[in-house]
Amino acid sequence: MAVVFDRPHALVDIPMHYCPGCTHGITHRLVAEALDDLGIEGKTVGVSSVGCSYNNYFYFNCDMIQAAHGRAPAVATGVKRSLPDNIVFTYQGDGDLAAIGTAEIVHAAARGENITVIFINNTIYGMTSGQMAPTTLLNQVTTTTPYGRSAKNHGNPIRVCEMLATLEGPAYIERVSLHDIKHIKKAKEAVRKAFKVQMAGKGFSLVEILSTCPTNWGMDPLESLDRVKNEMLEYYPLGVFAGEDLEV
Amino acid sequence: MGERLLMKGNEVIAEAAIRAGCRHYFGYPITPQTEIAHYMAKKMPKVGGVFLQAESEVSAINMVYGAASAGKRVMTSSSSPGISLKQEGISYASGAQLPAVVVNIMRGGPGLGGIQPSQSDYFQATKGGGHGDYRLIVLAPSSVQELYELTVDAFNLADQYRMVAMILGDGVLGQMMEVVNFRDEEPIVDADKSWAACGHGMKREHNTITSIHLDPAVLEQWNQALQKKYKTICEKEQRYELYKTDDADIIIVAYGSVARIAKNVVHVAREEGLKVGLLRPITLWPFPTKAFEQVMDKTRAFLTVEMSSGQMLEDVMLTVSGRKPVYFTGRMGGMIPRVDDIMAKIKEISAG
Numbered sequence: 001m002a003v004v005f006d007r008p009h010a011l012v013d014i015p016m017h018y019c020p021g022c023t024h025g026i027t028h029r030l031v032a033e034a035l036d037d038l039g040i041e042g043k044t045v046g047v048s049s050v051g052c053s054y055n056n057y058f059y060f061n062c063d064m065i066q067a068a069h070g071r072a073p074a075v076a077t078g079v080k081r082s083l084p085d086n087i088v089f090t091y092q093g094d095g096d097l098a099a100i101g102t103a104e105i106v107h108a109a110a111r112g113e114n115i116t117v118i119f120i121n122n123t124i125y126g127m128t129s130g131q132m133a134p135t136t137l138l139n140q141v142t143t144t145t146p147y148g149r150s151a152k153n154h155g156n157p158i159r160v161c162e163m164l165a166t167l168e169g170p171a172y173i174e175r176v177s178l179h180d181i182k183h184i185k186k187a188k189e190a191v192r193k194a195f196k197v198q199m200a201g202k203g204f205s206l207v208e209i210l211s212t213c214p215t216n217w218g219m220d221p222l223e224s225l226d227r228v229k230n231e232m233l234e235y236y237p238l239g240v241f242a243g244e245d246l247e248v
Numbered sequence: 249m250g251e252r253l254l255m256k257g258n259e260v261i262a263e264a265a266i267r268a269g270c271r272h273y274f275g276y277p278i279t280p281q282t283e284i285a286h287y288m289a290k291k292m293p294k295v296g297g298v299f300l301q302a303e304s305e306v307s308a309i310n311m312v313y314g315a316a317s318a319g320k321r322v323m324t325s326s327s328s329p330g331i332s333l334k335q336e337g338i339s340y341a342s343g344a345q346l347p348a349v350v351v352n353i354m355r356g357g358p359g360l361g362g363i364q365p366s367q368s369d370y371f372q373a374t375k376g377g378g379h380g381d382y383r384l385i386v387l388a389p390s391s392v393q394e395l396y397e398l399t400v401d402a403f404n405l406a407d408q409y410r411m412v413a414m415i416l417g418d419g420v421l422g423q424m425m426e427v428v429n430f431r432d433e434e435p436i437v438d439a440d441k442s443w444a445a446c447g448h449g450m451k452r453e454h455n456t457i458t459s460i461h462l463d464p465a466v467l468e469q470w471n472q473a474l475q476k477k478y479k480t481i482c483e484k485e486q487r488y489e490l491y492k493t494d495d496a497d498i499i500i501v502a503y504g505s506v507a508r509i510a511k512n513v514v515h516v517a518r519e520e521g522l523k524v525g526l527l528r529p530i531t532l533w534p535f536p537t538k539a540f541e542q543v544m545d546k547t548r549a550f551l552t553v554e555m556s557s558g559q560m561l562e563d564v565m566l567t568v569s570g571r572k573p574v575y576f577t578g579r580m581g582g583m584i585p586r587v588d589d590i591m592a593k594i595k596e597i598s599a600g
Contacts, residue, residue: 041450042447042448042450042451043449044447045317045318045446045447047314054460055460055462057454057458062447062448063444063446063447063454063455064445064454064455064456064458065314065317065456065457065458066344066457066458067313068313068340071306071307071310074302074306074307074311074314075311075313075314075317077300077307077311077314078272078274078311078314078318078322079314079317079318080314081272081311081315082315082318082319082446083318083447086447103304103306104303104306104307104310106303107303
């Protein structure tokens, strides 16, 4: 019998701890498929961050390093400068990357550090139970914006791709979404391209992945996917922000 | 016979690191240690190494965390306020059992304090500094020659015990020039680094570097393993110098640049007929309790001298445990104790 669908080798065969309907599982699979397809699992070092995916070193089969909150790009810099022929990626959420780790991501991007960043934007802090993130949309209710995020009190959400694309360093920046199969396929291509950019030594690559958090949004999984499509895409347009013409 | 050169303390630290096989240095400018970064910026590209000026001390120590995770000999350096910023990363590296060398060329605090020499980061260096139950191996050189030798040793100790080793100097040592005799070859310990995250090449299980253990029972076991390691270090790695202590009625306890002043005091006191000796801790952690046991029965009193309000004083008092009187004199953040001031204290103790 022909096998048409299997677990990627780069994913460990154990149950994940993520909530039902959370899209972390899909993104893990996309990263693992890229490592498999490109044949780079053995030379890849991943850097986990702080957030719901803090322990994804249990799930990825490549060597993994767990970093302090927001510091993954600095840790990845240390690894890549030590092992320039290896492949290094970080896996960071929006609180980690766009709040506490703003300096680290901006300067890694500015240096054109030859690493790949997988950036999960679900407009909320998941692990600490639903606080406002730098990406939380205006009027969105969270546990720390119980009356909704207001531009006056909390400022406007940060568009990370657009911000980083103002720098000269990044080789490739794209925002993708996981709200339906068609977009998951596009996300898969983007993740794959990001790793290929690094393999070609072109420099900093980042894929922002619009994701869900059904538990902290107070929605079921399908409603959550609808929210990505109906609310997030408007503020966070999909597309390539750097390296559109880059062939790898 | 190796090279004999006149060099500045900070530059010697950098040169020693390179000789010890360090090829990765991540730093951020701060007075009075910046010459380390200058030297690394010039030298590292010539020896195939990496010098990177980070965007902050926080990033620099996390780059160290990455390079150490990859199994490389790596160093960062800073001065007091910058070392405070590095404490998060030092705690994580300690939790993850990563070998690395951190240099603190102390200046006066608290806050921005000043840029003149001080010893007021003793507590921070020897009691943990960041959060959690951990220790650093803390080496306190008192000459440029010792900056060289102890920096090489710091890399070996860090690798051997998989932990952070700190060179705790001060602005005097960093800025002064002295002759240093280099060895032709360094005694480099070749430690096992099979734990490193450097790509498994599909030949082994994947390695993980982490400091998080959410299961409290597992975390306790992890901590107990760390404590066991620290106990071994306390037994095996204490270092100190005893100078004219055999017949000393009063023993000065001082480290780093202050120990040099204290040595002058020993000479001046003896010329005046006062039997004074010096106990100089070289490892501040582990604290050299064995040195105290050697002299405890013979001496009458201890006098701790520091460029702080009396931080090492607490370890001296714990070690002496009331068996002999312990006195203190010192100057605060940026002011250097004078021979006359210390002599006055010795005369006061002698008269008492």
